[in-house]
Amino acid sequence: MNPIFRKRISRRSVLRGAGAALALPFLDSMIPALNANEALEKPPLRNAFLFMPNGVNPKNFTPPGDEEKFELTPMLQPLANVKDDIMLLENLWNEQTSGRNGHWPKVPAFLSGGFVVRTSGRDMDTGGVSVDQLLASTIGQGTPLPSFELGVDEAYTGVDNIGGGFTRIYGSHIAWRDPHTPVPKEIIPQLAFDRLFRTGPAAPVVSGFSTAHPAVAKSLARDDISVLDLVLEDAHSMRNQVGMNDRAKLDEYLESVRAVERRIENSLKPQKRWINETGYDAKRPGAGIPDKHIEHVQLMLDIMVLAFWT
Template sequence: MFASTRPPLSRRTFLRGVGVGLALPLLDVMAPAVARAAEAPETPRRMFGICNNLGLLPQHFFPEKAGRDYAAPAYLELLKAHKSEFTVFSGVSHPDVDGGHPADNCFLTAAPHPSSGGFRNSISLDQYVAERIGHKTRFASLTLGVNVSPGMRSLSWTGAGVLIPCESSAAAVFRRMFVRGTPAEVEAQVRKLDGGRSILDAVGGQAADLKKDLPAGDRDRLDQYFTSVRDMERRLAVAKEWERKPKPKPPGPAPTDAADPREYMDRVRLMYDMARLAFETDSTRCVTLMLDSVNSPVIDLPETKLTEAYHNLSHHGKSPAKLAQLKAIDEAHMRLLADLFAGLRTAKEGGRPLLDRTMVLYGSNLGNASTHVTTNLPVLLAGGGFKHAGHLAFDRERNYPLPNLFVSMLQRLGLSADKFASSTGTFRGLELAG
């Protein structure tokens, strides 16, 4: 296929020059020449971000020794079958992300001071990725949650700092991925998308008329608005195309949601299954999962009788009874995580384990839920094509910036990024595999 070498026309420049050209379709001359050439098959890479907002008991999570030959503490012992496939970090945190529980909304944004007056969140890691590669899959991203307080908590935030609500039903996620509507329903959905796009066009045109009479600061804000409108316009166009494409064949019957929030671990397991299926079918390459333990009641565990709600247990006051119950909860989390790793390892893509191409980030916004400390966060990264280094230990008094890990993850996804939030570079000690 012939590919022009002429530099592509900037759509942003075109909008500035014409003012009311926002609604025009993306023209061929606006696309990079390389994008119009025949593209070589790519190797998809993916990310799954998980936050348990009540953390883990640190004494059972962090190894004492750095490097690959550490003696596994109780929680990591439950992940021993995957020891070569993940790296555990100590002495890491998000600079200036404080405020205790509100910090969970910043786990993938690293926006500072979430409990301060007038706080506005910033774009989350998954949405940064979705903006750049989300068009390659049916869903730009999936935002999931377990026992999430609706409208209050999420790991996914737009570039404008708007919360993306969590989907809490595994059955609904399954239907979105695998169940196609009737032809009439599909066309009705396409008409809705067309209607949404026309509304954006009209609003965009009105905003353009205002721009010429505004001061410089307001014009900058309006430019940001134009950018968000263009992004939404692009997403609507992509969604319209996907509506008419067949969905993958379901691997089995739809899951049955755990009806009671006390069935917390069943809900977690189902969401892990949905994330794995989404990656196996290449339905999306970005999934987040907020485990809202703060909003969870007295949960059911098969072998341990719990006496208080999850949040109340986290304020244990060093009570042996509460600590024993928390340890049982944490160990249940680790067993589910081990099952997730095993499932991603068993699933194959191009003859390689899916885990090799899927970064699983597991951690918490709290280093110690009992005291609401937001430093020394319990974090591990599995899979994804890294040379896993065992235990990377940093200064527990002057923490190493966790956003550096996000830069390394972006680069592993093939994105040209050298900065995210408060990062200072890529993550030290974590190397890419071949």
């Protein structure tokens, strides 16, 4: 029987096209043939922190039971398939935030654990670097983007004089590069997607600006060619180099990328909106922001999953 030789693919391989670079999921072909001098190569370590203002209702979230013998509440039911792989932590407490304003100084302390200095904005100090940025500086070299900050709200401005004189910038960011510098977040799904997969001047990295910003408007106004169409030739070549399992994994991944692209396009199409008769008219979100909040959140979460997958 003739031996089958498999071409090894680098873990850092990407599908390339004009103005696009599509990172790949971890494939079997990226694992080297083992010998005494080689170690098994693994996907890069990943970590994600999700923040919800005001938290959740404990009765709907905290499951009854102890340690591994707990029951999933309705809010946690989506985790049923991975119940044996998750750990739920309770009774966490940050002494540095005890007895202080319940909003602005609590947000940056979520990942820094530090004492947030009361200020109107010129001398911000969160008391520490956020843990996500510490991880990025330690293991971030294993990925094209050391860290990837997403959100659904623009940064707050001004000072909350009613709530204790804290700058509202504190409440706008959970990621802090150092105690004085927040890391900008991307709130426009299309631009977040572009940061993952597009390259070159046609895909500016714009964070922390409203959709009226010239750079954002330019990006949203350009002809939107699917990133998959741009890398199609390279994708066909890649499929010919890998085995059946990798082909199936690659096809599933590419279809997921395409599905997110379609949903981004559909979310930006104008929709008829009903306005009630009380005279209250919620302003329509700017270009690039989905009209429905739940759709905006879901898109950002799906883009986060794609970032984990690549």
